[in-house]
Amino acid sequence: xxxxxxxxxxxxxxxxxxxxxxxxxxxxxxxxxxxxxxxxxxxxxxxxxxxxxxxxxxxxxxxxxxxxxxxxxxxxxxxxxxxxxxxxxxxxxxxxxxxxxxxxxxxxxxxxxxxxxxxxxxxxxxxxxxxxxxxxxxxxxxxxxxxxxxxxxxxxxxxxxxxxxxxxxxxxxxxxxxxxxxxxxxxxxxxxxxxxxxxxxxxxxxxxxxxxxxxxxxxxxxxxxxxxxxxxxxxxxxxxxxxxxxxxxxxxxxxxxxxxxxxxxxxxxxxxxxxxxxxxxxxxxxxxxxxxxxxxxxxxxxxxxxxxxxxxxxxxxxx
Numbered sequence: 235x236x237x238x239x240x241x242x243x244x245x246x247x248x249x250x251x252x253x254x255x256x257x258x259x260x261x262x263x264x265x266x267x268x269x270x271x272x273x274x275x276x277x278x279x280x281x282x283x284x285x286x287x288x289x290x291x292x293x294x295x296x297x298x299x300x301x302x303x304x305x306x307x308x309x310x311x312x313x314x315x316x317x318x319x320x321x322x323x324x325x326x327x328x329x330x331x332x333x334x335x336x337x338x339x340x341x342x343x344x345x346x347x348x349x350x351x352x353x354x355x356x357x358x359x360x361x362x363x364x365x366x367x368x369x370x371x372x373x374x375x376x377x378x379x380x381x382x383x384x385x386x387x388x389x390x391x392x393x394x395x396x397x398x399x400x401x402x403x404x405x406x407x408x409x410x411x412x413x414x415x416x417x418x419x420x421x422x423x424x425x426x427x428x429x430x431x432x433x434x435x436x437x438x439x440x441x442x443x444x445x446x447x448x449x450x451x452x453x454x455x456x457x458x459x460x461x462x463x464x465x466x467x468x469x470x471x472x473x474x475x476x477x478x479x480x481x482x483x484x485x486x487x488x489x490x491x492x493x494x495x496x497x498x499x500x501x502x503x504x505x506x507x508x509x510x511x512x513x514x515x516x517x518x519x520x521x522x523x524x525x526x527x528x529x530x531x532x533x534x535x536x537x538x539x540x541x542x543x544x545x546x547x548x549x550x551x552x553x
Contacts, residue, residue, distance in 0.1 A: 235323070237330065240285035240299055245278050248287060248294045255313045259350060263372065263535065264474035264510050266445070274299060274311075285310075286330045288323055298327040300335050300344075304433065306423050307335050309346035312356050324353035332363050342544045345422065348537045349514065360540040366549035367540040368417050369517035373531040377504050377511060380530035386494035392462065392486075394498065397452045402439060404461040405454065406432035412481035417516055420551050421539040435479075438466050444478045445470040451502035455482070455491055462486050465495040467502070470512065475503035477513040492525055500529070 252275055256267040277283025277299070285299030296314035300307055309331055314323045328351075335341050344365075348357055349372060360367055388394060397405065406428065413425035420426075424434045437443030439452075445468035455463035463482040470476040477499060482491045503511050513531070515522045516539070541549045 235295075236289040236291075237326070238287060238289070239334075240278065240283055240287050240297060241281050243278055243287045243294060243297075245275050247289075247292070248278055248297065249275065251294045251297060251313070251315060254315055255311065258313075258316075258352075260471060263349070264374070264471050264512060265476075266471040269442070270311075277301075284334065286327050286334070288314075288327065290318070296323040296327060298324075298331045300331055302340065304423070304430070306343040306345055307338070307341045309335070309344065310350065312348065312351040312353070314352050319352050322353075322355070324351055324356040325359050328356040328359040329363075332359065336542075336544075342547070343423065344542045346540045347422075348540070349535070351537065354536070357538045357540070360538070360542075363542065365540040365542045366421065366551055367538050368421060368551070370514055370537050370539050371517055371523075371533045372514045372535040372537065373512065373526055374534035375500070375511040375529065375531045376509070377500065378509055381504060382497065382500060382529045384497065386497045387490055388494055389489050389491070391458045392455055392491065394453045394455050394494065396449060397439070397454050397464065397466065399439075401454050401461070401464075402435050403432065405439075405464040405466065406435040408461055408464045408483055409435060409479060409481045411483050412487075415552055417518070417551055418539075420549055421541045435466065438468065438478050442468070444468050445476055448475060448502070448506075450506065451475060451499040453495055453498050455495065457486060463491045463495055465499050467499050469508075473507075473509040475499070475506070475508045475511045477511065480513075487521075492522075493528075496525065496529055 256271040259265045259267040287294045287297040295318040298312045300309045312324045410428045410431040413419045439447050448467040451467035465480040466478045468476045
C-alpha cells in the first residue's frame with residue numbers, strides 16, 4: 235500500500251474516493267456531505283490541503299486530511315473505501331496524520347472528532363499518542379415512528395420566539411455559559427471562550443457550517459433576566475433535520491426549557507415533512523441523555539472527541 239502526502243494527489247485520482255465517501259455518510263448518518271466533498275476537492279485541486287492518502291497501486295483507497303482553524307489544528311475525515319475497511323488503514327492514517335500535524339511549528343493544539351471515521355480502532359491511535367478524549371454519541375429519532383407526545387410547557391415568566399440575526403451575540407453567550415467548565419469546552423475549542431462561541435454561532439446561522447440553517451425549528455428563550463436558552467437547527471439532508479446546538483444557562487436548567495426547545499424543533503421538522511432528526515452529545519452527559527431518551531432518540535453511532543496540547547500544555551478534563 236503506497237502512502238503519500240495528500241498534496242501530491244490530484245482530484246482526478248481521488249475524486250472517486252470522495253464520491254464514495256459522500257454517498258457513505260449520507261446513507262450512514264443522514265448527512266448531505268456534498269459541501270464538505272466540494273471543499274475537500276477544492277483543497278486537493280489547489281494543492282493546499284494537508285493529509286495522507288493510501289493507494290493500492292495507482293488508485294486511492296483511503297485518506298485523511300487536517301487543517302488549521304483559529305488556534306488549533308483539526309483532523310477531518312479518516313475514510314477508507316468499502317473494500318478496504320477492517321485492514322488497519324484508518325489506524326495507519328491516524329498515526330501518520332497525528333505525526334505530520336505535530337511536526338508543524340504552528341500546531342499547538344490538535345483536535346479530532348471521529349464521527350467521520352470508518353474504523354473505531356482509530357480512536358486508539360489518539361489515546362496512544364497522549365490525547366485526552368471522551369466518547370460521544372450521534373443520536374437519531376425516526377419522526378415517522380417515534381414522534382414524541384406532549385406539548386411544550388413554558389414556565390411562567392419565559393417566552394420562546396424565533397432566532398433573529400441580532401440575537402447571535404446573546405445566543406453565543408448562552409452557549410458559552412452552558413458549557414463553561416465542561417468536558418466539551420475542554421476537548422473542543424469551539425466552546426472554550428465567548429469569542430469562539432460567537433464564531434461557532436455565526437458559522438451555523440450565517441455560513442451553513444453544519445447544514446442549511448433552519449429558522450423554523452430554531453428558537454430563543456427569553457426569561458425575566460434576559461435570554462436564557464437557545465436551539466439552533468439545520469437541514470443536514472433532504473429528509474433529515476439536525477439539532478446543531480441546544481443550550482440553557484445554568485441558573486434556569488432543570489425547569490423544562492430544554493424539553494420545550496426540543497419539542498418545538500421536532501414539530502417544525504415534522505411540519506416540513508422530514509423523516510428523521512439527529513444530534514450529537516457527549517456520552518457521559520447524563521442530563522442530556524435522559525432528555526433525548528425521553529424524546530425517543532437512540533444512539534445511532536458511537537465516536538469520540540480527542541484533544542492534545544503541545545507540552546508543557548495539557549488538556550485538563552473536569553471530573
